Amino acid sequence: MTSIVTLLTDFGVKDGYVASMKGVILGICPQASLVDISHMIDPQDVRSGAYLISTIYKDFPSGTIHLAVVDPGVGTERRALALKAAGQFFVGPDNGIFSLIAKEHPDYQARSLENPIYRRSRISHTFHGRDIFAPAAAHLARGAAFESLGPPCTPMLAQWSSVRRMKNKLQGEVIYIDHFGNIITNLQRRDVAAFVAAKACAVTIGSQVITQIVNTYAQVEPGNAAALIGSSGYLEIAVNQASAAEILKIRTGDHILLHIIGNDS
Amino acid sequence: MTSIVTLLTDFGVKDGYVASMKGVILGICPQASLVDISHMIDPQDVRSGAYLISTIYKDFPSGTIHLAVVDPGVGTERRALALKAAGQFFVGPDNGIFSLIAKEHPDYQARSLENPIYRRSRISHTFHGRDIFAPAAAHLARGAAFESLGPPCTPMLAQWSSVRRMKNKLQGEVIYIDHFGNIITNLQRRDVAAFVAAKACAVTIGSQVITQIVNTYAQVEPGNAAALIGSSGYLEIAVNQASAAEILKIRTGDHILLHIIGNDS
Amino acid sequence: MTSIVTLLTDFGVKDGYVASMKGVILGICPQASLVDISHMIDPQDVRSGAYLISTIYKDFPSGTIHLAVVDPGVGTERRALALKAAGQFFVGPDNGIFSLIAKEHPDYQARSLENPIYRRSRISHTFHGRDIFAPAAAHLARGAAFESLGPPCTPMLAQWSSVRRMKNKLQGEVIYIDHFGNIITNLQRRDVAAFVAAKACAVTIGSQVITQIVNTYAQVEPGNAAALIGSSGYLEIAVNQASAAEILKIRTGDHILLHIIGNDS
Numbered sequence: 086m087t088s089i090v091t092l093l094t095d096f097g098v099k100d101g102y103v104a105s106m107k108g109v110i111l112g113i114c115p116q117a118s119l120v121d122i123s124h125m126i127d128p129q130d131v132r133s134g135a136y137l138i139s140t141i142y143k144d145f146p147s148g149t150i151h152l153a154v155v156d157p158g159v160g161t162e163r164r165a166l167a168l169k170a171a172g173q174f175f176v177g178p179d180n181g182i183f184s185l186i187a188k189e190h191p192d193y194q195a196r197s198l199e200n201p202i203y204r205r206s207r208i209s210h211t212f213h214g215r216d217i218f219a220p221a222a223a224h225l226a227r228g229a230a231f232e233s234l235g236p237p238c239t240p241m242l243a244q245w246s247s248v249r250r251m252k253n254k255l256q257g258e259v260i261y262i263d264h265f266g267n268i269i270t271n272l273q274r275r276d277v278a279a280f281v282a283a284k285a286c287a288v289t290i291g292s293q294v295i296t297q298i299v300n301t302y303a304q305v306e307p308g309n310a311a312a313l314i315g316s317s318g319y320l321e322i323a324v325n326q327a328s329a330a331e332i333l334k335i336r337t338g339d340h341i342l343l344h345i346i347g348n349d350s
Numbered sequence: 351m352t353s354i355v356t357l358l359t360d361f362g363v364k365d366g367y368v369a370s371m372k373g374v375i376l377g378i379c380p381q382a383s384l385v386d387i388s389h390m391i392d393p394q395d396v397r398s399g400a401y402l403i404s405t406i407y408k409d410f411p412s413g414t415i416h417l418a419v420v421d422p423g424v425g426t427e428r429r430a431l432a433l434k435a436a437g438q439f440f441v442g443p444d445n446g447i448f449s450l451i452a453k454e455h456p457d458y459q460a461r462s463l464e465n466p467i468y469r470r471s472r473i474s475h476t477f478h479g480r481d482i483f484a485p486a487a488a489h490l491a492r493g494a495a496f497e498s499l500g501p502p503c504t505p506m507l508a509q510w511s512s513v514r515r516m517k518n519k520l521q522g523e524v525i526y527i528d529h530f531g532n533i534i535t536n537l538q539r540r541d542v543a544a545f546v547a548a549k550a551c552a553v554t555i556g557s558q559v560i561t562q563i564v565n566t567y568a569q570v571e572p573g574n575a576a577a578l579i580g581s582s583g584y585l586e587i588a589v590n591q592a593s594a595a596e597i598l599k600i601r602t603g604d605h606i607l608l609h610i611i612g613n614d615s
Numbered sequence: 616m617t618s619i620v621t622l623l624t625d626f627g628v629k630d631g632y633v634a635s636m637k638g639v640i641l642g643i644c645p646q647a648s649l650v651d652i653s654h655m656i657d658p659q660d661v662r663s664g665a666y667l668i669s670t671i672y673k674d675f676p677s678g679t680i681h682l683a684v685v686d687p688g689v690g691t692e693r694r695a696l697a698l699k700a701a702g703q704f705f706v707g708p709d710n711g712i713f714s715l716i717a718k719e720h721p722d723y724q725a726r727s728l729e730n731p732i733y734r735r736s737r738i739s740h741t742f743h744g745r746d747i748f749a750p751a752a753a754h755l756a757r758g759a760a761f762e763s764l765g766p767p768c769t770p771m772l773a774q775w776s777s778v779r780r781m782k783n784k785l786q787g788e789v790i791y792i793d794h795f796g797n798i799i800t801n802l803q804r805r806d807v808a809a810f811v812a813a814k815a816c817a818v819t820i821g822s823q824v825i826t827q828i829v830n831t832y833a834q835v836e837p838g839n840a841a842a843l844i845g846s847s848g849y850l851e852i853a854v855n856q857a858s859a860a861e862i863l864k865i866r867t868g869d870h871i872l873l874h875i876i877g878n879d880s
Contacts (some may be wrong), residue, residue, distance in 0.1 A: 087380045091369065097794040098363070098628070099655040101671040104621065107650045108675035115617045115648070115676075118380070120372045125364040128795075141366040144480060145373035146380075160831075210831070211846050215674060264362040265393075301425075301475070316476050352645045356634065363628070383645070385637045390629040406631040409745060410638035411645075529627040530658075566690075566740070581741050 088226035089118045089145060093138055093153040094214065095126040102212070106152070106219040109205070113223035122151075129157040131182050132245055132337050136261040136269065138175070139185035140317040147172040152222045153182050154214040164241075165198035165217050167225070167234050174231065176222045178213070181243030188246065199235035245338065246271055255280060255343040257320070259290075259335055266328025270341045272320040277343055281314075285346040288312045290322055291333045296346070353491035354383045354410060358403055358418040359479065360391040367477070371417070371484040374470070378488035387416075394422040396447050397510055397602050401526040401534065403440070404450035405582040412437040417487045418447050419479040429506075430463035430482050432490070432499050439496065441487045443478070446508025453511065464500035510603065511536055520545060520608040522585070524555075524600055531593020535606045537585040542608055546579075550611040553577045555587055556598045561611070618756035619648045619675060623668055623683040624744065625656040632742070636682070636749040639735070643753035652681075659687040661712050662775055662867050666791040666799065669715035670847040672703055682752045683707040684744040694771075695728035695747050697755070697764050704761065706752045708743070711773025718776065729765035775868065776801055785810060785873040787850070789820075789865055796858025800871045802850040807873055811844075815876040818842045820852055821863045826876070 090110055096102040103124055110117050122141055126134045134155035142151055156178040164179035168186065170193035175183045179197075187193050198204070198217055203224045205216040221234055248271060249256040257272040268290070280286045281298050288295040297311040305311040305325040310333065315321040320343070322329050329335070355375055361367040368389055375382050387406055391399045399420035407416055421443040429444035433451065435458035440448045444462075452458050463469070463482055468489045470481040486499055513536060514521040522537040533555070545551045546563050553560040562576040570576040570590040575598065580586035585608070587594050594600070620640055626632040633654055640647050652671055656664045664685035672681055686708040694709035698716065700723035705713045709727075717723050728734070728747055733754045735746040751764055778801060779786040787802040798820070810816045811828050818825040827841040835841040835855040840863065845851040850873070852859050859865070 087376075089373075089376055089380075091373075093366075098651075099653055099794045101623075101652045101667050104650055104652040104671050105674040108619075108621075108671070108679070111617075111619055111648060111650070112674075112676035115619075118376060119650070120369055120376070120384070121363075122366045122369040123364055137366050141369050141373070144370040144377075146377035149373070209846055264364045316474055352641075354638075354641055354645075356638075358631075383641060385634055385641070385649070386628075387631045387634040388629055402631050406634050406638070409635040409642075411642035414638070529629045581739055 087116050087118050088114065089120060089149040090222050090226050091120045091122050091145065091149065091151045092124070093122040093126070093134055093151065094124045095128050095130065095134070095155045096124050098124050102214065105215045109215055109219040110223040110226070113220060114226040117223065117226045126155050127337070129155060130337055131155050131157065131180050131243070133261050135182045135185050135243065135246065138182070139189070142171070142173055142186065145173065150174040150176065150222045150225050152218055153177040154218055155182055156180065156213060159213050160210040164238060165213065165221070166238070166240055167196045167198055167221060167231065168240065169194040169231050174225050176218050176225070179241050181241050181245070183240065184243040184246045187240060187242060194231065195238050195240045196231065197235040197238040200233060203229065203234055248272060248276055253345045257341050257343070259337050259339045259341060262330045262335070262337060266324070266330040267315070268322040268329050268333070268335050269315060269317070270320045270322070272341065272343065274314050274318050277314070277320050280343045280345070283345055287344055287346050288322065289342040289344065291335050291339065293333050295322065352381050352383050353379065354385060354414040355487050355491050356385045356387050356410065356414065356416045357389070358387040358391070358399055358416065358420070359389045360393050360395065360399070360420045361389050361479070363389050367479065370480045374480055374484040375488040375491070378485060379491040382488065382491045391420050392602070394420060395602055396420050396422065396445050396508070398526050400447045400450050400508065400511065403447065404454070407436070407438055407451065410438065415439040415441065415487045415490050417483055418442040419483055420447055421445065421478060424478050425475040429503060430478065430486070431503070431505055432461045432463055432486060432496065433505065434459040434496050439490050441483050441490070444506050446506050446510070448505065449508040449511045452505060452507060459496065460503050460505045461496065462500040462503040465498060468494065468499055513537060513541055518610040522606050522608070524602050524604045524606060527595045527600070527602060531589070531595040532580070533587040533594050533598070533600050534580060534582070535585045535587070537606065537608060539579050539583050542579070542585050545608045545610070548610055552609055552611050553587065554607040554609070556600050556604065558598050560587065617646050617648050618644065619650060619679040620752050620756050621650045621652050621675065621679065621681045622654070623652040623656070623664055623681065623685070624654045625658050625660065625664070625685045626654050628654050632744065635745045639745055639749040640753040640756070643750060644756040647753065647756045656685050657867070659685065660867055661685050661687065661710050661773070663791050665712045665715050665773065665776065668705070668712070669719070672701070672716065675703065677702040680704040680706065680752045680755050682748055683712050684748055685712055686710065686743060689743050690740040694768060695743065695751070696768070696770055697726045697728055697751060697761065698770065699724040699761050704755050706748050706755070709771050711771050711775070713770065714773040714776045717770060717772060724761065725768050725770045726761065727765040727768040730763060733759065733764055778802060778806055783875045787871050787873070789867050789869045789871060792860045792865070792867060796854070796860040797845070798852040798859050798863070798865050799845060799847070800850045800852070802871065802873065804844050804848050807844070807850050810873045810875070813875055817874060817876050818852065819872040819874070821865050821869065823863050825852065
């Protein structure tokens, strides 16, 4: 049996840290099939990592093991986590990186990675990706029982993935900036349906008010900003043929407000 | 049996789209051996993709399946294509991306990817790489017959890969700019042999006339432009220790003219 | 049996050269498990390649084959080399890229890659990675005996990896600049232990004198430079939340001096 192990980090592709994790995995489970999701997450941007893994895992088969290491708290007391949800496994720091998956699958199971036989004998202070997370993922890939990784635990669920609902208003936030500078928010299709249906709906993001809510990029004039539901099912802000994030000066974590025009309550 | 599936796209490496395609492939054919060719093709630059796949496939063994998705026409009526040539398979949009291979192997076979059992059940408007091309490649990797992919078809052959021959002149165009800024044209060794042999041959590209046609980069003084036949067999323009494309302000699609000096006919 | 073959080059990820090497390897050994270490080594920076492979190989299992192609001398008379050390194999140009490994494992064995059956029949002048090194690595992965690659030889050991010891002074050099701009030197923990223990020790690098020698990055104020022993066991210079290499204008090969303050001998 070939097990798939995916890797998502903020390590970049220059320095070989990802290769170290792969060496450890293949040392434990030589048959593992390794797939990079991304190593270009902005350093320590847990939110972007959370978004990316939550949209990509759906394209992988049952039993896939996803290793996600965006880990500003490495070396502190934060827990090491494994999650089982939707027939797949998720291994990484307990800092909210799997929040969107846990919220989507409330029947998830979680374990704290405390079993010493599934860790390296020497744990560095700075590289738990290699010393704790990669071995746990590799042992799962070899067939270790999920329950054997450690005791059950309650994972940290990030606050930043919440949506605030007010009368005639919906407040969300930016969770990802893609390769083209498109701004992806945490407002989902079902959240915004009523607003988008309303004739006089607007989006405020940064200092910009956008009233153009479209179905496809092709409806947007070059240089103009518009909002649309993207392929991942989230509300996106795009500027045709340009980087919306640069033009609107937006970063992950910034707020977005969806509101009915003329209503201020 | 292990089948090799290569991937060439303009998706970049940040956003996980390539991983989605790999997840779909491994879900259908877990034994597939996946090799990235490049995901750094300039967005929608079909010409560069066509060049790259046409030079790289030769280093892969018989039976390899090459997935090339540079797809400005996604969501339109353009056909989805599979090609069999030189003992290998090529899967991607029918937009000319396999033109150079088809011209080199006129005995190629082509099929239109219309068999619904080799597609995902839900096809998005924006991501045929995941929904149509990856499944077709994966089914080939599992051993599906090429003929079962869909009906025979006549693929689109791009005009941009043509060379214009005039008396004492040869007009081609830039098909690729490499990592170092070297300018690669569509003029092949056999096209230019007579010109290069002539004592008084010159190359005009942009506003530059180059009379130095050399055998290796080492013959070029630092900062000087020269023409040479590169390792892929095409005429290249290089500036030693600098980016020729930046200095000469050249992009893919720009013309290049090879001519005998003093002859204007 | 699955053999792991790692790849380290200065080819970048745009142009498909790495894929050509992988195609050749999989053509010879379809079961090989391929792992990228890095392709972002600065062009022709053998020293950086030497550092990177010397720190990463330790995370791979016994029998792994490491292919390292940073090869400014391609096309000249420099030897093609295979090394056996620490139960692993190293294949690449004989230009010092395996110097740090050879010094760490003086019982290494070395062979000159002269056996024509383990090379491609046509050898280009510019791409020995594909034509000589990849085939040798692939044949090792298939089980070819190390001794069959060619005759024993004495590899070139780079001078740049040496440390100069003077009374109260230690002179080393910069061997790597990482993704974050941290400056990694060739001074190892055991070299610097006595200096770091001394109360009045300082580091001179470029025009900067650093007296802050710390245990973790967290002890450094944002914007301040400090020296510490990094996770790889080498002395590093870091500027908290900034690129030390940019701020101090340092490149690989630059000198670093560790000295007892007040002693000038």
